[in-house]
Amino acid sequence: MKSNMSVGIIGVGTIAQIHINALKKAGQRIVALCDLDTTRCIEASDKFSLNAKIYSDCIEMLDCERLDVIHICTPHYLHANMICEGLKRDVNVLCEKPLAINEKQLVQIEKSVNISNAQLGVCFQNRFNASVLYVKDYLKDKEILSASANLIWDRGINYYAQGKWRGTWSQEGGGVMINQAIHGLDVLQWLCGMPEYVTAYTANVSLKNVIEVEDTAFGLFKMKNGGKFVVNATNAASFCFPVYYMFRTSGHTVELTADNIIIDGKFITKSDGLPIFGKEIWGVGHISLIKNFYKCLENGEKFSIGFDEGKNAVKLVLAMYRSNGQEIKI
Ligand SMILES: NC(=O)c1ccc[n+]([C@@H]2O[C@H](COP(=O)([O-])OP(=O)(O)OC[C@H]3O[C@@H](n4cnc5c(N)ncnc54)[C@H](O)[C@@H]3O)[C@@H](O)[C@H]2O)c1
Incomplete structure (x- = not known):
């Protein structure tokens, strides 16, 4: 072309x-x-x-x-x-x-x-952030036994007032999970593989009578190898923290947050001593x-x-909505 x-x-x-x-x-x-x-x-x-x-x-x-x-x-x-x-x-x-x-x-x-x-x-x-790519490469020949994503943001009344579609089941299709935390689920499933089961809870804890959808969610996903990954997400905080992922293999712990990668307690830097670039600059x-x-x-x-890659995180979000506190097959 x-x-x-x-x-x-x-x-x-x-x-x-x-x-x-x-x-x-x-x-x-x-x-x-x-x-x-x-x-x-x-x-x-x-x-x-x-x-x-x-x-x-x-x-x-x-x-x-x-x-x-x-x-x-x-x-x-x-x-x-x-x-x-x-x-x-x-x-x-x-x-x-x-x-x-x-x-x-x-x-x-x-x-x-x-x-x-x-x-x-x-x-x-x-998936194109240098830090995510670094961790993807580091983990490629290791078995991930456990992982988590902590996704803590501030999306208040003013955010939801920006568009009538926001905060509605019929047009946004959900809240924090389908809009913001879907990125975290995508990174987790990209690095850990598609899980088989989920137990999830969702709630509207801070914007009752403002939005119909959840502003907070917890999901426990069972992976094919018996390991688990966990997602904690909320839009109800009063500050947007950098996303924070952890991965545990049989011998190593990997932390990934904003610009920093920490493996077994040591900061990973480029040859010039600077951190490996993450997603601090929006739009990159x-x-x-x-x-x-x-x-x-x-x-x-x-x-x-x-389609095959893009659908996975949607399927995980929809399974979280279906779960309602019960373990279900994805
Ligand atoms: N990848 C990311 O990190 C990221 C960040 C922000 C938003 N998004 C996504 O981008 C999309 C848009 O979000 P946004 O924040 O820009 O929303 P927005 O409300 O600011 O913009 C949406 C635009 O679509 C227009 N629109 C609505 N119905 C239309 C129609 N039938 N035909 C043509 N235009 C129509 C609206 O008038 C509006 O200008 C969403 O899917 C959102 O999840 C992704």
Whole structure:
């Protein structure tokens, strides 16, 4: 495929700004922007000097433009249909997480993936952080016996007021787990493998009468080797702490937090003594992921986070919601 592709973006809100910036850095041409609120498109087109065509309906955009790629940056419940509309026209799709908000949508997406000549990629950008890649490589020939993710954030009333879709089962599809902690689940399952069983509890502890969905969750996952991994997640704290992962093998303990990797109590640094870069600078993971997605398209290679990889964390989140305190098969 050609190197200078025609790109359309659907949903020009908060995260789209990061996509546009990354696309500009990668030298791609953003030819169309689509948002129900077209003033957002006009503002972004001006801000990034895009001179893009503007649409309020993504079907019209897909039918009028000859696009190579669309980026889906809309609320969660819309992802599945938009993915399928792109794929059925053989337009490559890069979709924000989560791929879907229920099993039915996952089945719908899988069918479209199987009959399309185009690729689907999912934005789990933390997989491109140097620190996560370092730990992935360190653990590749070791058996992980136990692991955990501590995910402590502050998302209050003002955050949920930013969009009507937030905090609702029908449009966000859940709360802290499907929106924020899904990244942590994705990293855990990428490093430890897909677990078989989960026991989970979810609760709305601080935003009753504000959101319908959970702001806090606990999940205990049983791995195939008998080991377990644990997720603690909340949006109810009054500070956003760096995510904190731990991995235990038969002989080693690995801690991964923000820029730091600590193995058996020792900080791992680069040759210049600096920490291995993590995700402290927001948006850097997106730049790496988007560059890599386009490189794969140009070279005719399969992007590493397609449907099969992207669906795993969704399945884990949905299993947590089903569990309701009982151990269930995933
Ligand atoms: N990967 C990450 O770290 C990360 C970070 C933030 C957000 N996200 C994801 O990005 C997506 C968008 O989140 P956001 O924070 O940018 O939300 P947002 O509310 O700021 O933006 C969403 C935009 O979509 C538009 N929209 C809604 N319905 C539409 C439709 N039918 N057609 C076209 N446009 C429509 C809205 O008008 C809005 O401008 C979500 O999936 C979210 O989980 C990912």
